[in-house]
Amino acid sequence: MKNNAERRIKGIGVSPGIAIGSAFIIEQSGVPVPEYAIPAAQIDKEIKRLHAAIAKVQKHLGQLRLKAEMLPAGAEDMALLLDAYKGMLSGSRLVRGVEEIIAKQKLNAEAAIQKQIAALKSAFAAMNDSYLAARAEDVGEVGTRLIRSLLQQSYNPFAEIPEGCIILAEEITPADAALLPPGRAGGFATVLGGAEGHAAIMARALGIPALSGISALTHGLKTGETVVIDGRAGEIVLHPSAPTLQHYRAELTRKKQEDKRLRTLRDVPAATLDGVAVTLQANMELPRDIDAVLDSGASGVGLLRTEFMFMNRPDLPDEDEQYEVLRKLANKLDGRVLTIRTLDVGGEKLASALGGAAGESVNPALGLRAVRLGLKQPKLLDTQLAASMRASVHGPVRILIPMVSTVAQMKQVRFRMIQIERRLQKRGVKIKGLPPLGAMIEIPCAALTADALAKVCDFFSIGSNDLTQYTLAIDRGDDRVADLYDPFHPAVLRLIQFTAAAGWRANIPVALCGEIAGDRRATALLMGLGLREFSMSPLRLPAVKDEITKFSMPQAVAFGEAILAKTDEDEIRALMQDGIAKKN
Ligand code: PEP
Ligand code: MG
Numbered sequence: 001m002k003n004n005a006e007r008r009i010k011g012i013g014v015s016p017g018i019a020i021g022s023a024f025i026i027e028q029s030g031v032p033v034p035e036y037a038i039p040a041a042q043i044d045k046e047i048k049r050l051h052a053a054i055a056k057v058q059k060h061l062g063q064l065r066l067k068a069e070m071l072p073a074g075a076e077d078m079a080l081l082l083d084a085y086k087g088m089l090s091g092s093r094l095v096r097g098v099e100e101i102i103a104k105q106k107l108n109a110e111a112a113i114q115k116q117i118a119a120l121k122s123a124f125a126a127m128n129d130s131y132l133a134a135r136a137e138d139v140g141e142v143g144t145r146l147i148r149s150l151l152q153q154s155y156n157p158f159a160e161i162p163e164g165c166i167i168l169a170e171e172i173t174p175a176d177a178a179l180l181p182p183g184r185a186g187g188f189a190t191v192l193g194g195a196e197g198h199a200a201i202m203a204r205a206l207g208i209p210a211l212s213g214i215s216a217l218t219h220g221l222k223t224g225e226t227v228v229i230d231g232r233a234g235e236i237v238l239h240p241s242a243p244t245l246q247h248y249r250a251e252l253t254r255k256k257q258e259d260k261r262l263r264t265l266r267d268v269p270a271a272t273l274d275g276v277a278v279t280l281q282a283n284m285e286l287p288r289d290i291d292a293v294l295d296s297g298a299s300g301v302g303l304l305r306t307e308f309m310f311m312n313r314p315d316l317p318d319e320d321e322q323y324e325v326l327r328k329l330a331n332k333l334d335g336r337v338l339t340i341r342t343l344d345v346g347g348e349k350l351a352s353a354l355g356g357a358a359g360e361s362v363n364p365a366l367g368l369r370a371v372r373l374g375l376k377q378p379k380l381l382d383t384q385l386a387a388s389m390r391a392s393v394h395g396p397v398r399i400l401i402p403m404v405s406t407v408a409q410m411k412q413v414r415f416r417m418i419q420i421e422r423r424l425q426k427r428g429v430k431i432k433g434l435p436p437l438g439a440m441i442e443i444p445c446a447a448l449t450a451d452a453l454a455k456v457c458d459f460f461s462i463g464s465n466d467l468t469q470y471t472l473a474i475d476r477g478d479d480r481v482a483d484l485y486d487p488f489h490p491a492v493l494r495l496i497q498f499t500a501a502a503g504w505r506a507n508i509p510v511a512l513c514g515e516i517a518g519d520r521r522a523t524a525l526l527m528g529l530g531l532r533e534f535s536m537s538p539l540r541l542p543a544v545k546d547e548i549t550k551f552s553m554p555q556a557v558a559f560g561e562a563i564l565a566k567t568d569e570d571e572i573r574a575l576m577q578d579g580i581a582k583k584n
Contacts, residue, residue, distance in 0.1 A: 004225075004239045009214050011189060012482050013234030014200035017209035017255065018248050019166055019187030020240075025223045026157050026169040033147055035111035038102070046102050050109040053149040054089050060145070061086045063192055064170060066480065081138070088142045094120065110147050117143040161185060166227050168217050177202035179312060182288055187229040189214050189236050195485055196465045196515060197477035204515070205285045207292075207539040211236055213479030262542035266297040270545045274552040278527070280545060281337070281535040283513055287325060290332050292538040297545070300337030302535020303400065303461065303513040304329070306384065307345055316380070322387035330395035337396045339461070339535070340388045341440070342381060344370045344402040365475065370403030375412055385413075386420045392435045400461055404439040404446050410456040413437065442466035442514075447495035454506030461535070462499055464514025468492050487516045488572050493529065493564060500530030511535055520547040524580035527553070528560020551580050 038046050065082045088094050094116060101112035120139050158180050161167065167188040169176075177199045185208055193199055193212035203210035209231035221227065221238050228237040228248050237244060270278040281302030282293040293301060309317045309325060317325075330338050361367025374381030388399050401413055417434050424431060441447050442463030450460065468487040469476040476485060486492070496512070503510030511533035516522045518540030524547070526534070536544060551559075559580045566572050 006241045006244060007219065007238045009219065009236050009238065011211035011214035011234050011236060012195055012479055013210075013231045014193070014195050014197075014212050015187075015203035015208060015210035016231040017187070017207070018231070018251050019164075019209045019229045020245065020248055020252070021164045021166045021186035021227065022162065022224050023221055023227045024161050024165040024167050025218060025221070026167060033110050033114045034108065034151075035114075036108050038106050038108055040106060043103050043106065046109050047099055049150065050095075050098060050102065050112075050146075053109070053146050054095065056149045057142075057145045058086055058089050060149075060171075060192075061089075084138055085142050085145075088139065089146075094139060094142065110150050113143045113146050113150075158185070166229055168221070168227075170217060172199040180206065182206065187211075187231070189227075189229060191215070191217055192479060194475065194477045194479050194482040196469070201465075201515065201537075202285055204518070205283070205289060205292075205537050205539070207537075213482060262546060265542050265545050266295070268297075268545065268549070270548050272527075272548055272551060272553050272556070274554070276527075276532070276553045278548050279511070279533040280541050281339070281511070281513075281533070282538040282541060283535050284329075287329060289538065290329060294332070296538035296541040298336070298538055298541055300333060300339070300396075301329070302337075302339050302511050302533070304338060304340050306341060306343055310343065310345065316383075319383045319387050319390075322384060323390045326387055326391035326397075327394050330391050330397060333395055335395060337398060338391070339398045339400050339438075340384075340391070341400040341402055342371065342374055342384050342388075345373065365469065371401050371409055371413070372403065375409065378416065381413070382416060382420055385417055386424060389417065389420060389424065389431050389435060390429060393431055396435075398436045398438060398459065400438045400440060402440045402463070403443060403466070404441075404453065405443050407449070407452050407456055410437070410439055410453065414456070440466075440513075441499045441510075442470070444471050444495060447499045450499045450502035451505065454502050454508055457508060459508050460499060460503050460510040462496055462510065462512040462514065462531075464492065464496065464512060464516050467495060467514065471495060486569055486573075487514065488522070488525075488563075488576055489569055490564070490567050490572065493525075493572075496526070496531070497529040497560075497564065504530060509533055518544060520544050521576050521579050523547045524551050524556040524559045525563055525576070526560075528556040528558070529564075555580060 061082050065086070097116035097119065098109065098112045101107055101115050102109060105112070107115070117140055157169070157176065158167070161181070161184055163184055164186040167185050169188065169190050171192040172188060172190050187209040188203065189211040190199070191214055195212070197212070200210060200212065209229045211229055211231065211234060214236060219238055225238070226240060228240050228244065230237070230248070240248070270280045272278070279299055281300045282296055282298035283303040283305070284290065284293060284301050285305050286308050309322060326338070326340060368376060385399065388397060391397050401410065404410060414437055417437065421431060421434060436458035438459035438461055439446065439453055439457045440463045441450060441460050443466065446453060447467065454460070464487050465476055468474070468485060468489070471491050472484065472486065472489055474481050474485045500510050510531060512526060512531050513535035516526070517534040518536030520543045523544050534544065563572055563575055566575065
């Protein structure tokens with residue numbers, strides 16, 4: 001096969017749409033390395049830090065190695081190389097040398113790695129052997145991976161990306177995604193990451209097509225060469241031929257026309273054919289999303305993910321800093337509701353400022369995260385609650401608690417809010433009563449005890465992303481099990497229906513803010529299951545509104561019943577594919 005012949009590689013489509021652009025391959029190199037002295041008493045700690053980084057890099061290489069097994073024939077070198085990298089991290093000259101430099105020269109681990117790499121490279125170079133010269137490069141690569149791991153991604157790999165490029169990277173973490181300059185990237189494709197990981201959610205929020213789970217990064221491709229990403233088909237096309245490019249360009253034109261039509265719906269009320277009103281709100285990942293929220297015609301923000309305030313920084317934001325961010329958002333929303341979700345770090349969402357406090361459990365998704373972390377570190381939670389309560393003076397604010405599993409957690413949070421209100425009053429800060437307090441229903445136990453939780457909550461918001469993950473025991477960020485991740489599994493749908501009914505019985509609002517809220521194929525079904533309130537990426541909102549105007553409530557109920565009568569996921573998928581239009 002000619003090297004530049006067209007080639008299609010399958011992945012998981014994590015954000016729909018088509019992007020044509022020049023590839024920008026994120027290399028592992030180019031990390032600025034800090035150098036500082038450490039006191040003798042800190043040596044053991046520094047060596048432990050080194051070994052924690054080694055363990056992380058080994059795990060990462062192991063994941064890449066698994067993917068490499070899916071490579072086409074002829075690319076076995078990649079697997080061998082990854083094995084070699086892993087080998088260099090266990091009891092090797094590299095590791096021993098770094099330990100020695102830390103201990104003897106009392107240097108930080110990053111600088112010690114850099115020194116040891118330089119020493120090994122010059123030793124290899126002195127032997128004047130082309131095989132060893134290549135090994136020297138490998139040592140450099142492993143060292144850089146270690147340094148990046150130690151630095152916890154505190155440099156911006158996207159600072160210099162050209163306009164409209166397609167980013168190709170091994171992995172894009174949520175913290176990386178937050179650094180993507182808005183409007184600059186045309187799309188991205190990664191080797192690691194599942195459909196509902198946070199990088200995928202960010203890509204959808206930015207409205208850029210994205211793929212994950214591609215078998216290897218480059219397949220001989222170079223930065224600057226043309227690629228096409230087809231987010232719907234889950235495919236990347238390398239070296240596209242002229243007819244292929246023509247086909248995708250025509251698709252892009254069609255999409256633009258459809259977007260133009262949808263934009264005209266901005267001020268049209270969201271109501272079914274028979275006049276049942278639906279509340280459509282927006283999810284926000286970053287403050288910069290606010291313009292898209294206002295443009296979309298959303299009636300407010302149904303989910304403000306506050307993790308952005310904690311990302312890409314070594315320290316924690318204090319109450320005033322958080323208040324300022326929230327106040328600005330409340331003002332911009334101009335009377336529309338702002339639902340502030342307290343910090344949901346842990347699991348795949350790591351905030352480096354929290355150090356080891358989150359995400360280091362054996363099973364991070366089941367560990368100390370979200371409200372569990374907040375109640376164990378009350379200062380963290382109280383600071384957020386106080387800032388949110390102060391922001392409520394500037395507009396209707398609601399407070400949403402993630403990962404709730406017990407009634408006691410909600411009682412404890414409300415108790416803290418009452419105490420904070422008193423403290424604020426003492427400081428002379430006035431607030432107009434406590435903002436409504438709600439629970440994310442995203443763990444099966446919360447859905448199954450929704451009746452009890454409804455007694456201690458002012459509203460619910462169903463987090464279908466995590467509800468699917470925990471109900472099906474599928475890691476939402478793992479591309480290897482992504483084919484089993486199915487929010488329309490009958491078990492998940494029954495939990496959603498049960499929660500909606502519990503909210504209705506208790507007369508509290510129930511919204512759904514997981515990714516299926518923005519999937520127009522799901523709208524009639526979810527309304528049939530009893531929901532009337534959705535929060536989604538603002539870019540998805542016009543299409544969902546368009547869908548709502550196309551069916552009546554009795555049709556939605558019949559659609560919901562038809563789907564719930566099925567217990568076979570394939571049959572459900574077939575009905576979903578046909579959508580309500582063909583069903584009725
Ligand atoms: C969810 O779990 O569905 C949700 C909306 O929260 P997040 O995706 O931030 O976990
Ligand atoms: Mg969640």
